[in-house]
Amino acid sequence: MKQYDIAVIPGDGIGKEVVPEGLKVLNTVADIHGGIHFNFTEFPWSCDYYAKHGKMMPDDGLQTLKNFHAIFLGAVGNPSIVDDHISLWGLLLKIRREFEQVLNIRPAKYFKGLRSPLANPNNFDFIVVRENSEGEYSEVGGRIHKDEDEIAIQNAIFTRKGTERAMRYAFELAQKRRGHVTSATKSNGIFHTMPFWDSIFKEIKEVYPNIETASYHIDALSAFLVMKPQTFDVIVASNLFGDILTDIGGAIMGSIGIAPAANINLNGKYPSMFEPVHGSAPDIYGKEIANPIGQIWTAKMMLDHFGEEELGAKVLEAIEWVIEQGIKTSDIGGSSATKQVSEAICKRLLSL
Structure with a gap:
């Protein structure tokens, strides 16, 4: 036993x-x-x-x-x-x-008998793989000066090791599900970390040629989770982006x-x-x-x-x-x- x-x-x-x-x-x-x-x-x-x-x-x-x-x-x-x-x-x-x-790891799915705020939930069923140890929630940074000169600095730390393991987990999970991974990014507005994230995603997807992929900026992806959540299978995201997307997932289920x-x-x-x-x-x-x-x-x-x-x-x-x-x-x-x-x-x- x-x-x-x-x-x-x-x-x-x-x-x-x-x-x-x-x-x-x-x-x-x-x-x-x-x-x-x-x-x-x-x-x-x-x-x-x-x-x-x-x-x-x-x-x-x-x-x-x-x-x-x-x-x-x-x-x-x-x-x-x-x-x-x-x-x-x-x-x-x-x-x-x-x-x-x-x-x-946070799943979200439509349940019959649970009223979703979406007009047509279309039986959505997706999982968000959220990097949980670094990214935008890094403790690196600080506050200096006072009054009108006060400055707050928050450093977002992305390592290749941390980024790769989140993405590999997402691809392995997708192989057990419907075979699709979506990456949450914002490389059109965040200069260093998100292009880094995108480049690693491109590398990892080459290892899984049988998995279909997509990459969306976080603002558009948030909208798509409301408009067409049924199109998503596994979503991989940084610490902050994953936090945002999973709360949307709870909301469209009908209750977090x-x-x-x-x-x-x-x-x-x-x-x-x-x-x-x-x-x-x-x-x-x-x-x-x-x-x-x-x-x-x-x-x-x-x-x-x-x-x-x-x-x-x-x-x-x-x-x-x-x-x-x-x-x-x-x-x-x-x-x-x-x-x-x-x-x-x-x-x-x-x-x-």
């Missing part, structure tokens, strides 16, 4: 409500399969933890996490207790950076609250981390209306990462069925409670 050791960090707000529902689904998957087992170890690291200890996690927190197969994260943030820049850099971003989670994400470590030295895109939403915590689908879809991505793609497909099929049946929380037009949605997904899994 395969055993997967999972570090569970519910975090803040609705993370503490939706993570247990995600674990229920994973346990149901294990019951169905019979050949896998999940060993969950929960850690209370959060803004509440910060209020008691003055830090988001213990000093040896990363040492504790590094031997797990994966990290299953809920949500981070409660600005009434801790400023967001402290909570994020003290937990979520600390894990991403120090565990070399160099890629952020159902969107999942995977932070991937490629070298095997550290665990990858799986989290929904939604925030901690402390204003609705405890009302039993939090949408668990983002967390459950995140569990599906974790199964895929482990190579359990058939089981992951069953989880997504169950999610789609439940949404189509109208078993939804109020944020996406339903009246079901958090647990009712996850229980319906588990029941559907058992029937497949």
Whole structure:
């Protein structure tokens, strides 16, 4: 029997409500399969933890996490207790950076029964591969001078290594899907980094002659995701551009609250981390209306990462069925409670 050791960090707000529902689904998957087992170890690291200890996690927190197969994260943030820049850099971003989670993977697809703001969604289904460690979110830069002479400098750092690995991952992913990769660029306006990005994309696509490609400037690509999202398969983008495109993906699905994400470590030295895109939403915590689908879809991505793609497909099929049946929380037009949605997904899994 395969055993997967999972570090569970519910975090803040609705993370503490939706993570247990995600674990229920994973346990149901294990019951169905019979050949896998999940060993969950929960850690209370959060803004509440910060209020008691003055830090988001213990000093040896990363040492504790590094031997797990994966990290299953809920949500981070409660600005009434801790400023967001402290909570994020003290937990979520600390894990991403120090565990070399160099890629952020976010899918978006049309669900029957979930109202998209698009007049004709055309059953879109795409994945954004976002470079997750450098680019426009580099920490290189600073502020100098004061008053009217004050200057802020933010350096965007693009390495060949970081750019190539994101693109190679995108092409490998496209080979498992519909065979198309789109590059997000802005080489007509950004003088150094984007022409560099474009040149590497041209090099990498030569290695995958069976994959069709396209390259669009980020402003046009953002518009195309609204106008014709069904034409996209895999999109590869820099840190900032990927962040923008994935929020558009969540929006055209009908709710960013159902969107999942995977932070991937490629070298095997550290665990990858799986989290929904939604925030901690402390204003609705405890009302039993939090949408668990983002967390459950995140569990599906974790199964895929482990190579359990058939089981992951069953989880997504169950999610789609439940949404189509109208078993939804109020944020996406339903009246079901958090647990009712996850229980319906588990029941559907058992029937497949």
